[in-house]
Amino acid sequence: MTDAAVTRKPRHTLRAEKLGLGYDGRSIISDLDLTVAEGQVTVIVGANASGKSTLLRGISRLLKPASGRVTLDGRDIHTQAAKDVARTVGILPQSPTAPEGITVADLVGRGRYPHQGWFRQWTSTDDAQVTEALRATDTAQLASRRIEELSGGQRQRVWIAMVLAQDPDILLLDEPTTYLDVTHQIEVLDLLTDLNRSRGTTVVMVLHDLNMAARYADHIVVMAAGQIIASGPPVEVISAELVQSAFALESRVIVDPVCGAPMVVPVGRFHGGTV
Amino acid sequence: MTTEVPSTLWRDDRTHRRRRATRISLTLTALVLLVAAGSLAIGAYTLPLPDVITTLAGQGEARDNFIVFGLRLPRLLLGALVGAAFAISGALFQTLLKNPLASPDIIGISGGASAAAAYSILFLGLSGAAVPLAAFLGALAAATAIYLLAWRGGVTGYRFVLIGVGVAFMMQAVLGYLITRGDVRDVQQALVWMVGGIGGASWVDIVVLALTLAVLLPAVGLFVPRIRMLQLGDDTAGGLGVRVESTRLTLLVIAVALAAVTTAFAGPVAFVAFVSAPIARRLIGTGSLALVPSALVGILLVTAADFVAQHLLPGTLQVPVGIITGVVGAPYLLWLLATANRRGRGA
Numbered sequence: 001m002t003d004a005a006v007t008r009k010p011r012h013t014l015r016a017e018k019l020g021l022g023y024d025g026r027s028i029i030s031d032l033d034l035t036v037a038e039g040q041v042t043v044i045v046g047a048n049a050s051g052k053s054t055l056l057r058g059i060s061r062l063l064k065p066a067s068g069r070v071t072l073d074g075r076d077i078h079t080q081a082a083k084d085v086a087r088t089v090g091i092l093p094q095s096p097t098a099p100e101g102i103t104v105a106d107l108v109g110r111g112r113y114p115h116q117g118w119f120r121q122w123t124s125t126d127d128a129q130v131t132e133a134l135r136a137t138d139t140a141q142l143a144s145r146r147i148e149e150l151s152g153g154q155r156q157r158v159w160i161a162m163v164l165a166q167d168p169d170i171l172l173l174d175e176p177t178t179y180l181d182v183t184h185q186i187e188v189l190d191l192l193t194d195l196n197r198s199r200g201t202t203v204v205m206v207l208h209d210l211n212m213a214a215r216y217a218d219h220i221v222v223m224a225a226g227q228i229i230a231s232g233p234p235v236e237v238i239s240a241e242l243v244q245s246a247f248a249l250e251s252r253v254i255v256d257p258v259c260g261a262p263m264v265v266p267v268g269r270f271h272g273g274t275v
Numbered sequence: 276m277t278t279e280v281p282s283t284l285w286r287d288d289r290t291h292r293r294r295r296a297t298r299i300s301l302t303l304t305a306l307v308l309l310v311a312a313g314s315l316a317i318g319a320y321t322l323p324l325p326d327v328i329t330t331l332a333g334q335g336e337a338r339d340n341f342i343v344f345g346l347r348l349p350r351l352l353l354g355a356l357v358g359a360a361f362a363i364s365g366a367l368f369q370t371l372l373k374n375p376l377a378s379p380d381i382i383g384i385s386g387g388a389s390a391a392a393a394y395s396i397l398f399l400g401l402s403g404a405a406v407p408l409a410a411f412l413g414a415l416a417a418a419t420a421i422y423l424l425a426w427r428g429g430v431t432g433y434r435f436v437l438i439g440v441g442v443a444f445m446m447q448a449v450l451g452y453l454i455t456r457g458d459v460r461d462v463q464q465a466l467v468w469m470v471g472g473i474g475g476a477s478w479v480d481i482v483v484l485a486l487t488l489a490v491l492l493p494a495v496g497l498f499v500p501r502i503r504m505l506q507l508g509d510d511t512a513g514g515l516g517v518r519v520e521s522t523r524l525t526l527l528v529i530a531v532a533l534a535a536v537t538t539a540f541a542g543p544v545a546f547v548a549f550v551s552a553p554i555a556r557r558l559i560g561t562g563s564l565a566l567v568p569s570a571l572v573g574i575l576l577v578t579a580a581d582f583v584a585q586h587l588l589p590g591t592l593q594v595p596v597g598i599i600t601g602v603v604g605a606p607y608l609l610w611l612l613a614t615a616n617r618r619g620r621g622a
Binding site for chain 2: 024085104109111113114131147
């Protein structure tokens, strides 16, 4: 599903160097190094409170580092103009909010903000990018609908369209499949894979579901207690020992019969467990 | 897989939204003009509309000139400026703090202005231009106190409103104390800062307020694209390249200034800041910022309420405009409180 109108842009490098992050002086992440794999799908996994969302907020400029720095093409993102960073790095937060009554077209159009000047001229490029964002996410037919009328899956596609209109080379998403049923989860993850393959967009997302992560990631980053404890292709990274140390959970790792990726089958106390 | 939909669909939606906003703004403007015509024509001595127009064009008789330029026009213009300023101030507060209760009249900013104005009249013996200045400082002090008390590495609307309501009660108490302790003759003058009135409108007030708006409203205009991003939540706005905290702080200062200067001249005309933007947004209903329609609703509200206060009450009863806007606004507040928790917003 490639489109001639979509040109691949020069790649950008996003990197965390000795990064420390926290809230109100409480440290969550310290001394973390990460180079986002260009043109790949990276999935960050980890137990609750392992710092994965915090890391995403840190590399997306939403959270100022307590120490260290985050660089985009070698330059600290906090010394660059916010809009300049936003033209390259887009982020979809975990539960975005929209004003009551806003239509899909209006919301997606607002994604063009970082490309507009002080007097907000709407150019033909803006026009083309919004059209393309709606097309790529299959939401064009929803354009005049209100956000609150949409189903969860549709709504998430619309938000993704909004960040696509922003036309970022690097797309960060914080748990984009939360609150979606399994059909819509697959739909969203397929869409993101589509964007990665057809546009070459670098995708970094936080996911809860280990098996979805293992299937959709080119590169998986496993976090525990504010540290990256393993990273690499899922086949090389995921093992029962790793799941034990990251999630304190006993499990067996088998091969996903659909795609050959590792698949984690948890072992509890009952139903074949120790009891 | 991808259904082919004409890409014009979203452009149609944009055109549709723009037309709707324009249509509603024009309707509101027509209503404002209607009220304006009525306010200039009707009174103890009723001027026929053609005479009003000739007078406005500078061709009137001396008596008509006095009625229009000396009595009715200042009151109308001050009402319009007050309505617009309160409406924009309320719209900014409500949008920036994402809470319909976050309006300067509810969270004690107008209250701060009133208390300071009353203090300056009753205890410092000030009058004239010094009173609005004191009101402005009072509003600024109240807003700063709320901001600092609500600050926890950032400001959330909910905490801001809760603390603001507390401050509003304190200001009411201070005002009550000042009024009971003040000199009876001065209290009459101070009362206007409790309910709000535009009866004593002078051309000096109008010029000062108009100049203030001429500076602040274009400033708000420059920020409109950023406010539209903030409507999508702090994180989304930040991701789109808005410096969230500094933008919000700048706009809150502008909103405080608007409320403060306006309160300084007209008192806290109840609920105008609180209801104008929600009414305008409900009329347009597309999640738009609707600043111009909000201002028009504010203008309409104050001028129409003042018309009612002057002419439509039984007998010879005349009350300050703030009583009438209060009668309109209070049921909305009750409705909002009754439905807010049902919608699970806790606001």
